[in-house]
Amino acid sequence: MPGTPPTRFAFLGPEGTFAEQALRTLPAAERGTRTPARSVGEALDAVRAGDADAALVPLENSIGGAVGVTLDELAEGEPLVITREVILPVEFVLGARAGTQLSAVRTVAAHPQASTQCRGWLRTYLPDATVIDVLSNGSAAAGAATGEYDAAICAPVGATRHRLAVLADKIADHPDAVTRFALVARPGPPPPPTGDDVTTLAVYIAHDRVGALLSVLMELAVRGVNLSRIESRPTGKALGEYVFFLDCTGHVADVRLGEALQGLRRVCADVRFLGSYPRHRWSGAEGEQPVPAPAGLSDADYADAAAWLARLRAGELS
Amino acid sequence: MPGTPPTRFAFLGPEGTFAEQALRTLPAAERGTRTPARSVGEALDAVRAGDADAALVPLENSIGGAVGVTLDELAEGEPLVITREVILPVEFVLGARAGTQLSAVRTVAAHPQASTQCRGWLRTYLPDATVIDVLSNGSAAAGAATGEYDAAICAPVGATRHRLAVLADKIADHPDAVTRFALVARPGPPPPPTGDDVTTLAVYIAHDRVGALLSVLMELAVRGVNLSRIESRPTGKALGEYVFFLDCTGHVADVRLGEALQGLRRVCADVRFLGSYPRHRWSGAEGEQPVPAPAGLSDADYADAAAWLARLRAGELS
Amino acid sequence: MPGTPPTRFAFLGPEGTFAEQALRTLPAAERGTRTPARSVGEALDAVRAGDADAALVPLENSIGGAVGVTLDELAEGEPLVITREVILPVEFVLGARAGTQLSAVRTVAAHPQASTQCRGWLRTYLPDATVIDVLSNGSAAAGAATGEYDAAICAPVGATRHRLAVLADKIADHPDAVTRFALVARPGPPPPPTGDDVTTLAVYIAHDRVGALLSVLMELAVRGVNLSRIESRPTGKALGEYVFFLDCTGHVADVRLGEALQGLRRVCADVRFLGSYPRHRWSGAEGEQPVPAPAGLSDADYADAAAWLARLRAGELS
């Protein structure tokens, strides 16, 4: 029912991974039910089927890049919209059963992406340990808890869940790495504008790519709409057809973004609106402030121009 | 009174010039009063003062180019709007008193622009005649009628008015030359759209000219608005400040032109609307047809996009 | 002979007009011969025929706008190039025979454009005088000298030439009005770059005007080339075909302007180069300074980028 806050949440499992940690930053999810799904597709299908009110899935991460399966599901499956984004610092710890000494660690379980991100730390502190690939950060922690491995690279939530002692924290080589998750729901009125919002679109263009992409950017630029992300993917439907995923600054309720959306609707083969939602200003990005509308492009400027046009049409001035 | 057809017309005199001929192509002017003015400024001031309902003045001609004084008066004086354009083929005849033989012509009176346009004809048919500069096509004809000169280069209307015989017609070297006149009135509701209209604007931009001009063109291009004329003139107010005179295809009542106008209003230092009026499809331009709105830019496409945006904002689809 | 300074000059006559005054600001012309021509076409034909080394003709003026006949001659006749520009303040004086009192002036001879520019002054100081149109500023002065008229509005040079007393000077309503003249010669190596040059082009584009004009501006903008003038004129050859007259900042010898010219050559129906020459920094425009190349677009930046590309192609870096 539109307007009813979600209480049943799905997330990309298993438990103890970053997706669960991200979900639990949302108070409603902390109070509601949280069900792990085996894949992004399963999580989203649970929402489509009405078995969940919302699903938390990864959109992009610092190492793996955009999560193609999420984008494809949003662009082509039965329509869903993003209602929230959660940006989570990708913080890794080395967890082990209580009493384990770092010097005694011979085997470290880790998801390949996790061990890649901690390569420098491992070379320095555990140069002789064997790294064993496992399927997820959660299963690494689980394996360390059962003693299958001496230690695990995992998320803090994974160490907590599996009652591991933290031998070292913040062991990633790039301390600023983040993963960006989307909370996805069935279509409904977007959350109200906050003055610092993101709008995500899937824009289809055919054939001439530079020319067509220039047209898309011109539609945005003349309305002062900025991009914080752009990614092309082949549609897989026809040769030379591309879909662009755009994260625009602003909210569908803003006049200038609304006008830009209408422009895209007219010039592109297709546009799918994937949601307007508050930008997540996470603690690691304190310095980044919302950008005010450029000169001449505020809602007030639009109102002034509309009033002027009305007077012109009425012959009241020239 | 708005809506009342004009009955009192001023025009750039003197009588017997192309401006009078152009004015008389308008049925209302043929029925009304027609008063010559000594300058463009005087003609327009007569309208501003209420002494005339409308004034016919030249905007541009094939030889002299844009008529700067008209543009400046429209851009900077008390606001007036163009309600009609008249395009008149610049057709010259050689007129003389009845009974004059071509072979007997020794002196030809002509406005310097007129003799320039007929240079080839004069070299061929009157290589030994002396050309005498006079102030207007009308005074050339008047001088031939009194016998001051053997013949005159003038407009057909000048020959008629001064009862001259036409020794040769269509003597201009470029038979396609035209002058474009504007009928100018006090501000009021524009004439209704015809589907083949022109909108004239004076657009002020400051400083960086290529960048600023690119912005102006992008505002037009994203709405599919075409230009049939562009001219820059320094504003004379501050160094590096320019005003662009634009003739756009379309009518202020069109959705896409209205949106483009609002865009210009927001990004330019100033925009003055100088009128929307039917394009004059004169007989010499039969082949040139009105250009339909590009794909995606008709009023219907705008309405579709607006309805789509309304549904997005209501959460009815994504 | 290329390299030989011109000694025989033609100019748009008659004597005593602004064109002569402009020509005499050039030391070479002051020393050489100066022959008035009856029209712009005649002046340019004298150069083409070898009867003159160079001709001074008006390009644009503050009141009349662009001088179409000059543009057309340069764009379509046998090729000529501009080697110099002269910007002359349009300064009017009221001249009369020695001993004439201002209060005694009943008739004033003036070219219609001149009296238009002095309308305010006439209203204030000679409200009861009759203004009589004449064909040029020079003939106004001549008429005052013979006593045909009590006074004349003319250029200072006209008063001097006809030995008139100056009853009032700087009588134009807009003291900043100027006329811009071009010194035109047969094709030859352009004058060397000065760091503050203008390049004039005639650029032909066909059909879709906003799109094609956007292409032209993009070719300039990506090389940081600025425009100080743009004017469209129909070519008169085919419907919907336009020629744009562009004044660009920079010299054909500059790397970035050279690259932009090549770009225009490739994308336009035709480009005619009309000369690179020093910008005339006249005394009334003291504050306007040459604009340095934008960041990344100096000749040094071009050289750096070319060297980088050469290394890339040699496989020396990535």
Next chain:
Amino acid sequence: MPGTPPTRFAFLGPEGTFAEQALRTLPAAERGTRTPARSVGEALDAVRAGDADAALVPLENSIGGAVGVTLDELAEGEPLVITREVILPVEFVLGARAGTQLSAVRTVAAHPQASTQCRGWLRTYLPDATVIDVLSNGSAAAGAATGEYDAAICAPVGATRHRLAVLADKIADHPDAVTRFALVARPGPPPPPTGDDVTTLAVYIAHDRVGALLSVLMELAVRGVNLSRIESRPTGKALGEYVFFLDCTGHVADVRLGEALQGLRRVCADVRFLGSYPRHRWSGAEGEQPVPAPAGLSDADYADAAAWLARLRAGELS
């Protein structure tokens, strides 16, 4: 040694995955040594250290999207260049020990991305089987060979290597899915142009994203350079700084691409060249043909424009 064909190849392991299969499509690799690496970083480091001549790593795949770790390594580590691309249809088979009946399969090992891509097939033909996540397609095949699982979803090469019988082939739901791999080497002269090449760039821009991205696209568009891929990634160095990965049509040796590269070098914060190499026209893309240079942008057109400019500068024409 530049020019010596590579003989020692690294690839993203383990053996029996798509990367090995892609590598073996290259005759030189089929003849040379092929060493699996545990991560993209390890594979590329082997090349940097001189332990391998080239490494084959994934760039993007239909399901997972761009492979961020590869892009980051290429953009920020010690410079390497792509010398070849290999596009491999992502073809999955169901492999099992000889004699296994499809109806007897109760457990299926699969990498999560592989089972996601075969979801439809599994639902139809093995609705009751349990899918067990494993770390790679290679380890799925290995587990089926040892009898740990009844069957495995794997690449054809995995079935062959582990002597599995193929119970079903082409079981992916989207038969057109592909993975795109890059063969990466130390910097050296690029392979010669073939007329159908790709150039990959990492382009850094700061701050205003739409404006800066518009500048980048304009540099490409005015030279008729097309894009087949664009992806933005935050640089991780400073807030609001982005790097764009571009796949452009053409070769660094092409005149127009060379000019575009120089333009990017001048306007962007930084540009890293990541290689020019033949486009891989794989069998599934037979219909897609190389796009000829747009009108006016061939190497011949560039040569013509350069010759014209040289004549202009010499004063030989206008």
